[in-house]
Amino acid sequence: MSKINKIAVFTSGGDAPGMNACIRAVVRTSLYLGYDVAGIKQGYQGMIDDNIEDMNRHSVSNIMQLGGTILKTARCLAFKTPEGMQQAYDNLKKRGIDALVAIGGDGTFTGAERFSATYDIPVVCIPGTIDNDLFGSDYTLGFDTATNTVIEAIDKIRDTAESHDRLFFIEVMGRDAGCIALRAGIASGAEAIMLPEKDTAISDLIDMLEKGAAIKKSSSIVIVAEGDKNGGAFGVAKKVKETFDFYDTKVTILGHLQRGGSPSSFDRILGSRMGYAAVKALINGDYRKMVGLRGNEIVLTDLKEALNEHEFKLEDDLMEMATVLA
Amino acid sequence: MSKINKIAVFTSGGDAPGMNACIRAVVRTSLYLGYDVAGIKQGYQGMIDDNIEDMNRHSVSNIMQLGGTILKTARCLAFKTPEGMQQAYDNLKKRGIDALVAIGGDGTFTGAERFSATYDIPVVCIPGTIDNDLFGSDYTLGFDTATNTVIEAIDKIRDTAESHDRLFFIEVMGRDAGCIALRAGIASGAEAIMLPEKDTAISDLIDMLEKGAAIKKSSSIVIVAEGDKNGGAFGVAKKVKETFDFYDTKVTILGHLQRGGSPSSFDRILGSRMGYAAVKALINGDYRKMVGLRGNEIVLTDLKEALNEHEFKLEDDLMEMATVLA
Amino acid sequence: MSKINKIAVFTSGGDAPGMNACIRAVVRTSLYLGYDVAGIKQGYQGMIDDNIEDMNRHSVSNIMQLGGTILKTARCLAFKTPEGMQQAYDNLKKRGIDALVAIGGDGTFTGAERFSATYDIPVVCIPGTIDNDLFGSDYTLGFDTATNTVIEAIDKIRDTAESHDRLFFIEVMGRDAGCIALRAGIASGAEAIMLPEKDTAISDLIDMLEKGAAIKKSSSIVIVAEGDKNGGAFGVAKKVKETFDFYDTKVTILGHLQRGGSPSSFDRILGSRMGYAAVKALINGDYRKMVGLRGNEIVLTDLKEALNEHEFKLEDDLMEMATVLA
Amino acid sequence: MSKINKIAVFTSGGDAPGMNACIRAVVRTSLYLGYDVAGIKQGYQGMIDDNIEDMNRHSVSNIMQLGGTILKTARCLAFKTPEGMQQAYDNLKKRGIDALVAIGGDGTFTGAERFSATYDIPVVCIPGTIDNDLFGSDYTLGFDTATNTVIEAIDKIRDTAESHDRLFFIEVMGRDAGCIALRAGIASGAEAIMLPEKDTAISDLIDMLEKGAAIKKSSSIVIVAEGDKNGGAFGVAKKVKETFDFYDTKVTILGHLQRGGSPSSFDRILGSRMGYAAVKALINGDYRKMVGLRGNEIVLTDLKEALNEHEFKLEDDLMEMATVLA
Known part of the structure; x- marks a missing residue:
């Protein structure tokens, strides 16, 4: 893999509050560290359709408090085909994008992992879903x-x-x-x-x-x-x-x-930290990772591991407590 | 009808935000003007069950911002029978209650009208329902x-x-x-x-x-x-x-x-004004009335008229506007 | 005055929640009735700077729930000079704008009245201010x-x-x-x-x-x-x-x-009604008017009268009630 | 120290959202595990004034969503004197209270530690303050x-x-x-x-x-x-x-x-977990401890240590990130 010059960020799957804080952090951290940055609209579909825009620090002004995602999301069956992936890759290449930050859930990660492996393109994933059902992070964004x-x-x-x-x-x-x-x-x-x-x-x-x-x-x-x-x-x-x-x-x-809904303080900070960490990971060569929060620390998990493991997050102690207090 | 000494207030039917502001206003206005005041719990059912408490100004401290009604409501089939009404009347008499403020909807008003007519007891009604479907007021409480x-x-x-x-x-x-x-x-x-x-x-x-x-x-x-x-x-x-x-x-x-939900400013002020006006109406001998808001003015409507008329509140101009703007 | 073809809307003075609902209503009602419509950014300053954009129905999609005003506001001393007014007028003329809807307070109205009188251009004003201190409307927007x-x-x-x-x-x-x-x-x-x-x-x-x-x-x-x-x-x-x-x-x-803050239901509906009524007034030849709400009805007041009268809105009965209930 | 039969809970210092969830958890967990439980009003002042009430599971119904604390707080200089402490102890003894859960900040803990040491009475403390400035917990309640x-x-x-x-x-x-x-x-x-x-x-x-x-x-x-x-x-x-x-x-x-304000989900759960853990700690003989959250785990810290250490919580990485993203 060659040196990174331009990073693109996208959201995919069901949207979740805090995604905008995360997009903002990816954009501003990239720029701060001297990288170009672009936003891909409607996830993988936008990658295939070349629905991509260069972003500057004002592209993400005043978005942190907004629900949803300014980059939108969409389902995309075409990305599951080799032709779709190739089209997406060609578009990225054409625009000089050589690294990706993907925000979403399980399905998003699966696509990102395959795409990264196929084209040897650096990708870091961020768990953005209200369901809190991903391995590798105490909390998912939203x-x-x-x-x-x-x-x-x-x-x-x-x-x-x-x-x-x-x-x-x-x-x-x-x-x-x-x-x-x-x-x-x-x-x-x-x-x-x-x-x-x-x-x-x-x-x-x-x-x-x-x-x-x-x-x-x-x-x-x-x-x-x-x-x-x-x-x-x-x-x-x-x-x-x-x-x-x-x-x-x-x-x-x-x-x-x-x-x-407008994201809570917790989700805005989590989104900011995860976006910030994702860019740093890319730059450090930590590819095919998922960013997560463990306790009060940001950690990286291997993307494959995150996809294979299934964390039983339904804490038994909380379940027991619920019964006692009800 | 003899002179009023003690006023009782109750809520009945589905509860609505703003009822507590209204209860507070009835209690404090009554006391301010030199009358005793009581609260009947769970509407007509509480009247029959003698679930009644004397109230002072602290009984209604810090309640204005609360949703629901501190006096609760209940359905009451028994009040539709002569025996139920008699039991209710006996309880009021025993406690020296000689006037009522009823907060609720259609069904509440029907019971109040009949009770007032049967026992010649002064009653003023306040439209408390989220549905805004009563004649005689631009807005209902809630x-x-x-x-x-x-x-x-x-x-x-x-x-x-x-x-x-x-x-x-x-x-x-x-x-x-x-x-x-x-x-x-x-x-x-x-x-x-x-x-x-x-x-x-x-x-x-x-x-x-x-x-x-x-x-x-x-x-x-x-x-x-x-x-x-x-x-x-x-x-x-x-x-x-x-x-x-x-x-x-x-x-x-x-x-x-x-x-x-916590009542809006509009509903807290409306409830306050209606409760305040209801007590003043009782004292002025304006019985069997419903308090309403017309424009920015508090008005009284004959209870019978309020029950018989059916206002088509579904403003046609708003409906038309909705289509234009959608 | 000749026939109206294109209406422009702007906000001026301190911003107020509900202005966006009002802008949306002006834009969509104009289009619905067959008129072109433009938005002037930053009030009178934008008029002078030719900071003006044609608007279509999508220009105002998804803005009703937003606080502030998408057209922004600004103070503008230059508009108080004949040169400033002339520059503004030239810009409007150049763009074919032949009628205005002004949303704001006292100062906004004063400018609008003078401008309309000087250049014989149709103007309708909408009271947008959180202070509720204008004559001719029970409630101001916000x-x-x-x-x-x-x-x-x-x-x-x-x-x-x-x-x-x-x-x-x-x-x-x-x-x-x-x-x-x-x-x-x-x-x-x-x-x-x-x-x-x-x-x-x-x-x-x-x-x-x-x-x-x-x-x-x-x-x-x-x-x-x-x-x-x-x-x-x-x-x-x-x-x-x-x-x-x-x-x-x-x-x-x-x-x-x-x-x-996101505008309340009341302000969104009030803004919608006022914007809708302002366009209708312009089309009906009701110029130099202020749109107001009296009771549940939209009414027009002569702009000069609205500026000259000072309504003592501080309702004495509410003040008295406040003392009784406190 | 003899066997515990009756636990009392109180809040002290500035109040914080989530205290009610915590009180509820202390009360219901105690009852569930077979202990009697009392609430002390207005903190140490109530202990001295014998402003104490036995609590059952209904005492804490429907309080979780309320801001503030149903037990209230107060400043209390008298508790800093030997006479004040003695009076407080006599009142507890008279009522058969033989263990305490104290919810509050630094000052609360200092008093609790001294009281526990002087009279050999089991105490567990819970960090309830919006300032997040206590050692031993990633987050304080509120x-x-x-x-x-x-x-x-x-x-x-x-x-x-x-x-x-x-x-x-x-x-x-x-x-x-x-x-x-x-x-x-x-x-x-x-x-x-x-x-x-x-x-x-x-x-x-x-x-x-x-x-x-x-x-x-x-x-x-x-x-x-x-x-x-x-x-x-x-x-x-x-x-x-x-x-x-x-x-x-x-x-x-x-x-x-x-x-x-109504406590966030995070604070309600944190309060519940801390109250639940405090009772369990008392029963297990873990006295003079502070309950804290580390990562996703509830931990106990020695009260003396919590008071002596001063955590520099102002995370430098967050401070740096703030500068990059602003």
Whole structure:
């Protein structure tokens, strides 16, 4: 690999709050250290379509507080084909781009790893997803903001007048990972949490709620991750009603609003640190790595390892604590 | 009717942000003017159960910013029976309560009117409901906060990365009245608004969205009032997908979070003014009235009239404007 | 005056939340009705500097939720000279702009009136200022959002642990007008409100606070408009401390954060309605008018009248109510 | 030390968001594990005044989302005397309280350590302060929320119309520690950060700002920690104006609003974990410890060590990064 002159950054997959802080950090750190920098719009699709723009420090002014990503994201099937990859590579070459910072999740990393291996182009990845389901980092970018968004919604539901037989089911994101459900469940004092990783029987849920009723809880909130085996919040609500028809059940589905919102301080700083570290890693020759946060330290993990390992982040101690405190 | 010595206040029906400001105003105005004051918990049910407490100015300290109602609400079938009403009346009499301020919606007013007529007890009503569907007031208590809550949610959805074929359906409250949907639709720049008052055909919605697509809108947001004839947000989404299967549709159901949250400045001031005016009305002998806001003025409407009239609040000019600006 | 073909919109003076909704409405209504439309950057300065851009419907996509104004504002002394005005007029003429929508306050209106009279160019003005101090409209654009911003800040101060001898002074905007102070004072339950319109003696304030202490208030919040005669929050705090040195006083100065923030639903709808009405007024030949909201209706006021009249908006009934409820 | 039967919890010093989550966790964990539990109001003062209440699981229902502390705090000089400590001890003994969880800062810990040593009573401390200035924990309770509060305020200031010669000075909390200033400065993209730990000369600040002006920044934001040597935000603003009188400077002093607000998800979970761990530590005989968070793990530090060590938390790498990204 030859010397790096120009770095490009892109976001891919589902967007996450904090991505803009990260883009800003990549751009400004690159410029500060004397490198040119470009932004690729709509992820791999933009790479193929040559939807690429050179960036200067003003390209990223006043973006840190914005939700979403100014570079946008898109799904891109074409990048999975050799022709697509070749087209992307040709575009990068034409523009003198010789290193990449990729911000996204699992799918983004897979593409980045293959692309880097095929064309011997330096790539560093940054975990940007609200799901917090990646190996190699205690927190993914956007998770903190998403959890705050969820608890603000639940706080409002808590406000509503309480009666003894009312059950609120709130569906949160998490097809495979219950991280948002667990953290938001603890932080909102939910009476029960239904996770994709656990196969909670409806009868167990009922038991839990009845115990609550017995100790005179006036209303109950159940967090349901969308990947829960019972069919999400509506599925759980329906099954509970079949068994105990006296319950007045109400369903809220938060959906995509969990992806948006102005990023929290935590995510802005995390995004800044990760972007800053990604550029430094590229320059140091640390290729095919993922940037992560371990404790209070920024660390690098081999991209292959990050993709192969699957961290069971659903901390058992937190799960146990949730039960004690509910 | 004899001279008033002691006023009681209660909230009934669905709770609404601003009710606490209103309770505070009733309590403090009563005391200021030399009357005793009590709070009835859980509406008519508390009247029957004698769940009543004397209140002083500290009973309502630091409550203005809280969502919900410190007096709680409850459904009460018993109050519809002569025996229930008699029990309620006996409890009030026993406690020396000789006037009432009722905060709630349609159902609350109906009970209040009948109770007042039957026992010749002075009652003034205050429109507390997020639906803005009552005659005699430009705004009901809680509507402003609820609309703000909805647009904050939609703003977050707008943040998410945009693609040409993505449709977001957001279900908001409004079984019979589309006020929240219309106002929130305008304020969030929604591409389409589905209201219970209008029978929007799915084909018309599709037309509207395709026109949007033609003028290169990157993503579209459709607000669906829960009372929409097509079956709420899921119903509309399903039907759209049947016709145009290429759409990537996402559904959010805001549900009860629209009832909660710290009240807006508008609702706190409205609640304060209405509570203040209600006590003054009682003292002036203006019974069986509803307090309302017309323009910037507090007005009284005959309770019977408020119940019989049905205001078509769905302002046609706003509806037309929504179409022009979308 | 000849037929209008192209309308330009600009913002001037201090910016206010809701201006973007208003710009969007002017642009989209103009286009919808078949007129060309341009945006002038940085108010009168941009008119002189020819900092003007044609706008289409996408120029105003996704801006409604943003604070500030995408067209920016600037002070402009040059526009007060005949040469400046002539230069501005020449630029407009060159670009075929033959009608203006001006969004701003007092100073903006004065310039607009003179310009329109001098060059016989149709102008309609929209009251955009957080101060709510203009004649001809119950509400100015931005006032509702600013009041919400202030009460959210005060709510947080209320949260802090209470002690008997702690006094919080919070300075809010309002050099000449106490509208924000009064409304925010009521909505936050402040113990006292210091307004520029009233000459509250420090001894009266002390009396008020001691009465509060006597009835066992745990902490007290005093709202001070920046135009208060005692020298703002620091001035009041200093004088109180001189008299009663046992008080633990804390000062917060909210400053310019009151101008920012995502606009409330109320301001977005108000801005939309005003922009929509301004274009219609221009087309109907209603020149040199100010658009206002009276009750729930949009009304037009003669610009000269709006400038000459000074509405004493500091509603006495609200002031009295504030005292009763505090 | 004999077996523990009853644990009491109290908050002391400046209050911090997340204290309620922590109180809730102490109460519910104690009960769950079979211990009695009491709450002491107003910290050491309440211990001396016997302002103590037994708590059950409902005492802490629905408090997690509230700012401040339901147990309140107070300064207490009397506890520094042997007589005060003796009185406090007698009250605890009378009520059968034989272990304490103290939530607060430096001063709280000093008192707790001395009390525990003098009377051989088990105490575990929890770092509750927005300043993040304690040894033994990456984060103190309330720091995350406070930082979010600050950046939300700054985001609003960023919204206001931009001009080339406007400087905003925002004073944030931090008498001795610049943690809030540094983190909030990074997260809000401030152009300069003035910390108590650094002696930034006004001339250096001017240089920094002029560099910004040279690269065409439209407006600049300077974060000033209250402990900055130049006299806080007003002091810095005054000195800058003396040198460069063309600057239009605006000052915001956030003050006590930084202590309030509903706690973030991070602080609610941190508070829950720390409260849970504190009770477990007491039961395990781990006395005179401080509970802290290191990375993602809860750790215990010797209370004496926590008091003697002074961690320089002002991470140099973050400071450097702030300069690169500004």
